[in-house]
Amino acid sequence: MPDALSKTIPIWCVVINRLLFGEVPDDYKLSTPKEVVGASENSQIEALLDGFVNNVKDLGLDLCSLRSVLKKPIRPSWVTPDSVSTDGFIPSTDYHTIICCTVSRRVFGAEMTEDGYIQGAGDDSEGWSHGLTPTLFWRHRDQLLTAVEEDMPDIVLELITTDPDHGVARSEVVTLAPTSFSIGSLSSAKHAELSYDGIVICGGTAPSKTDHKTKDDKPTRILNLLCSDGKLGSRALRSQLPRVPPFITSLANYGSPPKILFLCSTGKDLSIGVALAMLCLLFDDDYGFNSQESSASIDKALVRRRLAFITTAKPDANPSRSTLQSVHSFLMPRLD
Known part of the structure; x- marks a missing residue:
């Protein structure tokens, strides 16, 4: 069973419960699958x-708001090929059940393989999915779940070649309220109303025009950081980030604070990194805009708080390690 299911998710369940439902002592307890995680571990x-709880507290999250959404504690439960009962999945009025499902058969003993079976291989979707993605599965689940197993490869091939949205980033434009910053993918921006004072192309292919008209007939300025996708683009971000603060502050005449849209191919990586750096540099602790770059000390704790702020508004934000390293290098050159 992957560590993510046997340890990471149970840890997060306890941390979230302690933060949001601290008055329920039973929810303090760590629950892990006994056949995978021993008593000592x-x-x-x-x-x-x-x-872990204190680290999350330091992020400054709105815990009252989170509790109003979640409403009751969460508990993990596990499904494996050896499961014989589903009693643990009966809906409860006292808690939400997080189902941790693994399709890999457990191999006992010291060896990781048995008769050619590689333990954990079943949880590596690249080995058997034939290109099927979670989005495609849920969109066509009725067809897939009723299909004959022998027909599945052909059905999946047809879906990935004919589905109009396959491979297209569907990240919507999200505003990081109460700031004037927004984040999105290049594809989602094509359908968004261009009511921004400035657009920062953080990665991917930029639009052919350098100016757009907003609904108020004011030109929307575009800054293209010329970063490619992937790790190379994340590394290039390190040298491109210094171009962003003067671009944003130059737009103060358009609006104070100026409305800025950060874009990249997915809306989840480079655009997150650039917005993160600017939130640290140009906003105070109450998210008030300051056209003068902050002279206050910027440390990794501040970066974590700002990143938590972003992911609260945009849960699918997923900046890569290389992107975050570039942000750290730009904000804290002496600490990197």
């Missing part, structure tokens, strides 16, 4: 939980 993880 379980105790070692429990000893770290207080530190």
Whole structure:
């Protein structure tokens, strides 16, 4: 069973429960699959939980708002090829069940393989999905779930070649309220109303025009950072980030604070990194805009708080390690 299912998710369940539902002592307890996580390792993880809770507290999240959405504690439950009962999945009025499903058969003993079977291979979707994505599965689940197994490869091939949205980033433009910053993908921006004072192309192919008219007939300025997708683009971001603050502050005459849209191919990586850097540099702790770059000390704790702010508004934000390293290098050159 992957560590993500046996350890990471159970840890997050306890941390979230302690933060949001601290008055329920039973929800303090760590629950892990006993056949995977031994008693000793379980105790070692429990000893770290207080530190994890404090780390999340330091992010400054709106816990009251989160509790109003979640409403009740969460508990993990596991499904494996060896499962014989689904009693743990009966809906409860006391908690939400997080179902951790693994299709890999467990191999006992020290060896990771048995008769040619590679433990964990079943959870590596690239090995068997034939290009099927979660989005395509849920969109066509009725057809897929009723299909004969022998026909599945041909059906999947047809879906990935005919579905008009396959491979297209469907990230919507999201505004990081209460700031004037928004984040989106290049494809989603084509359908968005261009009511922005400035657009920063953080990665991918930029539009052919350098100016657009907003609904108020004011030109929308575009800054193209000329970063490619992937790790190379994330590394190139390090040298391109210094161009962004003067571009944004130059737009103060259009609106204070100026409305800025950050774009990249997916709306989840480079655009997140650039917006993150600007939130650290141009906004105070109350997210008030300051056209003068902040002279206050910027540290990794501040970066984590700003990133948590972004992911609260945009849960699918997923900046790569290389992107975050570039942000750290730009904001804290002496600490990187």
